[in-house]
Amino acid sequence: MDNKDFLNFGQAALDFIVEYNDSLKDKNVLPSVHPGYLAKLLPTDVPTQAETWEKVLKDVKHLIVPGLTHWNSPNFHAYFSGSSSYPAMIGELICAGLSTIGFSWISSPASTELEDISMNWLGKLIGLPEMFLNGEGSSGGGVIEGSASEATLICLLAAKDRMVRRIKQLQPDMDVDVIKSKLVAYTSVDANPYVKKAGRLGSMNMKFLPIDKNGALSYLTLIKQMLIDIKAKLIPCYVVANLGTSTACGFDDLEAIGKICKNFHLWLHVDANYAGGTFVCPEYRYLMKGVEYADSFNCDPHKLLLTNYDCSALWVQNTDHLIDAFNVERVYLTHDNQKLTRDYRHWQVALGRKFRAVKLWFVMRLYGVQGLQQHIRRLIDLAEKFENALSTDDRFEIVTTFCLGFVSFTIWGNDAFTRELFQRLTDRKKIYVSSALHRERLMIRFVCTAHTTAEDIEFAWNEIKGQCDEIHASPCNVQEESD
Numbered sequence: 001m002d003n004k005d006f007l008n009f010g011q012a013a014l015d016f017i018v019e020y021n022d023s024l025k026d027k028n029v030l031p032s033v034h035p036g037y038l039a040k041l042l043p044t045d046v047p048t049q050a051e052t053w054e055k056v057l058k059d060v061k062h063l064i065v066p067g068l069t070h071w072n073s074p075n076f077h078a079y080f081s082g083s084s085s086y087p088a089m090i091g092e093l094i095c096a097g098l099s100t101i102g103f104s105w106i107s108s109p110a111s112t113e114l115e116d117i118s119m120n121w122l123g124k125l126i127g128l129p130e131m132f133l134n135g136e137g138s139s140g141g142g143v144i145e146g147s148a149s150e151a152t153l154i155c156l157l158a159a160k161d162r163m164v165r166r167i168k169q170l171q172p173d174m175d176v177d178v179i180k181s182k183l184v185a186y187t188s189v190d191a192n193p194y195v196k197k198a199g200r201l202g203s204m205n206m207k208f209l210p211i212d213k214n215g216a217l218s219y220l221t222l223i224k225q226m227l228i229d230i231k232a233k234l235i236p237c238y239v240v241a242n243l244g245t246s247t248a249c250g251f252d253d254l255e256a257i258g259k260i261c262k263n264f265h266l267w268l269h270v271d272a273n274y275a276g277g278t279f280v281c282p283e284y285r286y287l288m289k290g291v292e293y294a295d296s297f298n299c300d301p302h303k304l305l306l307t308n309y310d311c312s313a314l315w316v317q318n319t320d321h322l323i324d325a326f327n328v329e330r331v332y333l334t335h336d337n338q339k340l341t342r343d344y345r346h347w348q349v350a351l352g353r354k355f356r357a358v359k360l361w362f363v364m365r366l367y368g369v370q371g372l373q374q375h376i377r378r379l380i381d382l383a384e385k386f387e388n389a390l391s392t393d394d395r396f397e398i399v400t401t402f403c404l405g406f407v408s409f410t411i412w413g414n415d416a417f418t419r420e421l422f423q424r425l426t427d428r429k430k431i432y433v434s435s436a437l438h439r440e441r442l443m444i445r446f447v448c449t450a451h452t453t454a455e456d457i458e459f460a461w462n463e464i465k466g467q468c469d470e471i472h473a474s475p476c477n478v479q480e481e482s483d
C-alpha cells in the first residue's frame with residue numbers, strides 16, 4: 001500500500017468511525033446474530049489475490065457492525081463501560097503509526113519517558129500521594145499495563161518474591177519451595193474474578209473473605225483469618241483491597257487493612273480500577289483514605305477516563321520490588337544508561353510493549369483537568385438521576401452505597417423477579433445492563449457512558465419500569481426460585 005492509498009483508506013476509515021458512532025442512537029445496543037453467524041458470511045481461507053481496501057471496509061460495515069455489541073451506544077449500561085474518546089482513538093492510531101516497541105529505554109527513549117511522565121501526571125490528577133510518583137527521593141513510579149488482571153498478577157508475583165526473601169533472611173534453613181507453598185493471599189468475596197485467576201496463575205492460595213452489608217471487607221475479618229492461618233503455619237503474603245468492587249461498588253476498610261499489612265509485612269494491592277477515575281474530582285478522594293499503606297495501586301483509565309482499552313495504570317511505592325522479581329537480563333537487552341532510566345520490560349509479563357502512553361497523554365492534554373472533572377461529575381450526576389427515579393418506585397431496592405456513576409438494584413421480593421427483568425431487558429435489546437450476585441442476591445447493575453444523556457436515562461428508566469409493570473401484571477409467569 002503506497003502513501004496515497006494509505007491516505008485514502010485512512011480518510012475513509014475516519015469517515016466510517018464517525019458515521020458508525022453517530023448511528024448508534026438509533027440502533028439496538030445488542031446485535032441480533034446467532035453464534036457462528038460470521039463463519040457463514042466469510043470465506044474459509046485467505047484470499048489468493050490481494051483485495052482492495054474498499055471491499056474490506058465494506059465488509060466491516062455490512063458483516064462486522066451487525067454483529068457488534070455497541071459499547072459506545074448511549075444505551076449501553078452494562079459491566080463497567082469501556083470509555084473511549086476521539087482523542088484516545090487518534091492516540092491509538094499514532095501509536096500504531098510510530099510502531100515502536102519500548103521494552104527498554106534505548107529501544108525507544110521517548111516511549112519510556114512519556115509513559116513515566118504521563119503516569120506522574122495521572123497520579124497527581126487523581127491525588128495519589130507523592131510516594132507513588134517518580135521524583136527526587138522517591139522510589140515510586142507508574143507503568144501502563146494492558147489490564148488490571150496483569151497488574152494484580154505482577155504485584156502478586158512481586159509480593160511472593162519479597163516475602164520469600166524476607167523469610168529466607170529470618171530462617172535461612174527453610175526451603176524456598178516450602179515457603180512458597182505456605183503463602184496465602186486475601187481479598188473479599190466481591191473482588192473481581194480476575195483476582196482468583198491471579199492466585200491460580202501465581203500459585204498462591206487466595207482466600208475470599210466475607211463482606212459487610214455495605215459490600216466492604218473489614219479489618220477484623222481479615223485479621224481473624226490471618227491469625228487462624230498463622231496458627232496453621234501458613235504465611236500471609238498478599239492482600240487485594242477494593243476501592244469500588246465490580247459487583248456493588250463496595251469500599252473496603254483501607255486504612256485499617258493497610259495498618260495490618262504494614263505490621264505483618266504483607267503486600268497491599270489496591271484495586272481501584274473503576275472508582276479510581278472519580279478521584280480526578282477532589283470531593284471523592286476521601287474514599288481512598290489510607291492509600292499511603294498500599295504497596296501498589298491500580299486504576300483503569302480505560303474505565304472512566306475516556307481512554308480506549310487497553311490502559312491500566314499501576315503505581316508502586318518501591319519499583320525495586322518489581323525489578324528484583326522480574327529482572328531477566330540478556331546481553332542484547334542491556335544498554336549504557338540502565339542505571340539512569342527505566343526498562344519497563346521488568347514491570348510486566350511480556351517483553352514487548354505498545355506505546356500506550358500516547359493515547360493517555362492525548363486525553364489528559366485535550367480534556368485537561370477541568371474537562372475530565374466535568375466528565376466525571378456529569379456521569380455521577382446521570383447515575384444519581386437514575387437512582388432518584390428508582391427510589392420513587394417502591395418495587396425497587398437500591399443496593400449501592402456510593403453512587404459513583406454506577407447503581408445496582410433489585411426488585412423487592414424473590415430473585416426470580418429480578419432475573420425475569422434482566423432477561424426481558426436483554427431479549428428486547430433496547431438497553432443493555434448486567435446482573436451480579438451480591439450477598440447471595442441477584443441484582444441488576446447499571447452504569448452510564450460518556451455518550452449517555454439525561455434523555456437516555458429517562459429512556460432506560462421507562463424501559464425498566466415498563467418491563468417491571470408487565471412482570472407484575474402476570475407474576476404467575478415468573479418461575480419461583482427453588483430455595
Ligand SMILES: *Cc1c(COP(=O)(O)O)cnc(C)c1O
Nearest residue numbers: 147148149192244245246273274
Ligand atoms: C474492570 C475491573 C477489573 C478488571 O479490569 P481489566 O483492566 O479489564 O482487567 C478489576 N477490578 C475492578 C474493580 C474492575 O472494575
